Amino acid sequence: MRLFAAVLPPPTAADELTRAADTLQTLPGAEALRWTRRESWHFTLAFMSEVPDETVPELSARLERAAHRTAPFPLSLRGGGSFGDRALWAGAKGDVDALRLLAARADAAARKSGITMEEHRHYRPHLTLARGGGEPSLRAYVDGLADFEGTEWTVAELTLVRSNLPRSGVPGERPRYEVVGRWALGGAG
DSSP: OEEEEEEOOOHHHHHHHHHHHHHHTTSTTGGGSEEOOGGGOOEEEEEEEEOOGGGHHHHHHHHHHHHHTSOOEEEEEEEEEEETTTEEEEEEEEOHHHHHHHHHHHHHHHHHTTOOOOOOOOOOOOEEEEEOSSOSOSHHHHHHHTTOBOOOEEEOEEEEEEEEOOOSOOTTOOOEEEEEEEEEGGGOO
16 A cells, blocks of 8 residues: 555635635646645655555554654644745644654654655655646745635644555546544544
8 A cells, every 4th residue: 555644634724725726726827737636635744655554553553652642733724835846835834843743753653663764854844736847937836825824723633544546547647545544643532
């Protein structure tokens, strides 16, 4: 299974971001970008790539412990940025340090489960809105997100998500995401 640990924005936050994204999609060149679907929006904490089925129970137990050791924390969507002209993203505001800690704990849970992870690098929280191929420049879209600030919510769970890659060969088809597990933070819920 292709898995990743994530924080999912609640519907109210997604509603706000949808309105901002709809405005961005009216900008010149927007049709050349591959816009992510609302149901796929998430903050990736740890990307695990291919995980053997027999590893999932241990990984799940370790992620549950990581969630239990992390208290719920406030977060909101705010502003945005880009990774060159390849990806446009919305940023985070609130207790970003707690989000980074949860990411580190999810990464450690995967490693302790025997999953080979990418080289550890500084965690930069982001929610991908669109992908591009270098044209158009994403500068106008980043500028369009500069004043965006969503309503704060409480992150109360860690989610394990399966990424089902497209198999049809249809151009533009995107991965489908399926929740495999959810664990309350700090005993919340």
